[in-house]
Amino acid sequence: MLGDSAKAQEVFQTTLREAxxxxxxxxxxxxxxxxxxxxxxRCLETVKEDLQPEALKLDEHDVAPHAASxxxxxxxxxxxxxxxxxxxxxxxxLALFYLDEFDYQEILDLAELKLNELSRFLAQGxxxxxxxxxAKQPQQGxx
Amino acid sequence: MKMSRLLRRQxxxxxxxxxxxxxxxxxSMRAVVARADDSDEFRKQQNFDRAxxxxxxxxxxxxxxxxxxSEKDLNVGSKWTWRKMARNPAVLAISIxxxxxxxxxxxxxxxxxxxxPGSATARKLLTVAASTRPxxxxxxxxxxxxxxxxxxxxxxxxHYDVPAEFGDFRTIGCRVFEDEESRRIAQIWLAEKxxxxxxxxxERNPKTGAVLWFPGWRYVHxxxxxxxVTERSGVxxxxxLRGSEKDLALYISNTKGQ
Numbered sequence: 001m002l003g004d005s006a007k008a009q010e011v012f013q014t015t016l017r018e019a020x021x022x023x024x025x026x027x028x029x030x031x032x033x034x035x036x037x038x039x040x041x042r043c044l045e046t047v048k049e050d051l052q053p054e055a056l057k058l059d060e061h062d063v064a065p066h067a068a069s070x071x072x073x074x075x076x077x078x079x080x081x082x083x084x085x086x087x088x089x090x091x092x093x094l095a096l097f098y099l100d101e102f103d104y105q106e107i108l109d110l111a112e113l114k115l116n117e118l119s120r121f122l123a124q125g126x127x128x129x130x131x132x133x134x135a136k137q138p139q140q141g142x143x
Numbered sequence: 144m145k146m147s148r149l150l151r152r153q154x155x156x157x158x159x160x161x162x163x164x165x166x167x168x169x170x171s172m173r174a175v176v177a178r179a180d181d182s183d184e185f186r187k188q189q190n191f192d193r194a195x196x197x198x199x200x201x202x203x204x205x206x207x208x209x210x211x212x213s214e215k216d217l218n219v220g221s222k223w224t225w226r227k228m229a230r231n232p233a234v235l236a237i238s239i240x241x242x243x244x245x246x247x248x249x250x251x252x253x254x255x256x257x258x259x260p261g262s263a264t265a266r267k268l269l270t271v272a273a274s275t276r277p278x279x280x281x282x283x284x285x286x287x288x289x290x291x292x293x294x295x296x297x298x299x300x301x302h303y304d305v306p307a308e309f310g311d312f313r314t315i316g317c318r319v320f321e322d323e324e325s326r327r328i329a330q331i332w333l334a335e336k337x338x339x340x341x342x343x344x345x346e347r348n349p350k351t352g353a354v355l356w357f358p359g360w361r362y363v364h365x366x367x368x369x370x371x372v373t374e375r376s377g378v379x380x381x382x383x384l385r386g387s388e389k390d391l392a393l394y395i396s397n398t399k400g401q
Binding site for chain 2: 005006008009012013016063064065067068071072074076077079080083097098099100102103104105107115116118119120122123126129130
């Protein structure tokens with residue numbers, strides 16, 4: 001979500017500290033995923049304070065048959081930065097989806113999205129990532 | 144199958160198809176994934192997603208954060224389990240209520256199974272037996288079987304006969320009284336184990352006036368008292384004592400079920 005481990009660490013600790021305080025006061029919400037929702041909003045607040053990327057129309061390419069091998073060559077940090085650079089709520093959708101810890105209904109609940117929005121963000125995300133991969137690894141992209 | 148042949152809603156769902164098959168959350172998602180499973184386009188999407196998810200899992204987590212979690216703790220959300228559900232206060236309260244209602248219903252059904260014409264009156268008379276003191280009766284020392292004549296001669300009560308099972312026991316006293324429905328009831332106190340005998344009119348069909356007959360001996364219970372009731376010639380007879388059905392059964396065991 002942040003593409004920066006130091007900021008992520010700070011958000012994580014703040015979220016936990018706040019949760020511990022609420023627990024001590026017996027004020028923990030009964031709704032599921034409240035901790036994740038809370039962490040998400042803290043991430044978004046943190047990002048707001050940073051320099052904002054220019055709103056660009058990214059290229060979109062159809063998912064290539066050899067995409068998996070292109071992705072394998074990525075450094076995890078590069079992918080983290082790419083996802084964190086996406087505008088929210090697409091960033092949230094991609095982050096939660098690729099964590100592979102939630103089903104789509106849980107993602108809809110957590111990210112406060114509608115099904116068609118989530119579907120569009122994921123489909124666009126795949127195509128934009130493919131375009132970025134093709135740009136990064138042009139040789140393979142042409143095969 | 145081509146994914147383009149899918150309906151728009153199915154296509155929308157398919158874009159959100161989970162990376163792991165164990166996250167196929169609902170039937171519609173399962174159905175659409177099953178339908179698209181052999182399409183090249185969907186296979187490409189799944190391979191792409193799996194590859195991205197693998198890299199995402201390799202994104203380093205700061206050690207200070209990682210140490211907060213064991214592998215087990217990373218399971219997201221509260222998963223539904225029978226044990227957890229059983230501990231839910233609402234489920235627990237509803238379960239207890241259902242058990243209590245079921246218990247009361249079973250108790251009532253079992254009570255009804257033992258009901259017979261005149262059982263309500265018999266239970267009331269057990270309450271009378273519990274509150275009666277010997278001084279409230281006219282002292283009579285004779286054999287219980289002989290009191291039929293007294294009831295007929297003095298009170299005009301026909302067929303108020305003590306059955307043979309209790310006819311030979313010595314009496315301490317007797318009386319005739321009216322209950323709240325103005326029915327005339329004969330009460331006899333025996334020396335034997337302070338047993339009390341009651342004779343009262345049998346229940347009748349309100350339309351035809353016919354006596355509601357029942358066979359043999361039936362038992363009633365009320366506040367620690369037990370009564371054995373039988374009906375003969377339109378008159379019910381009840382032997383009552385403080386104790387259980389077993390104590391009474393000793394007296395009528397030879398004739399039970401007749």
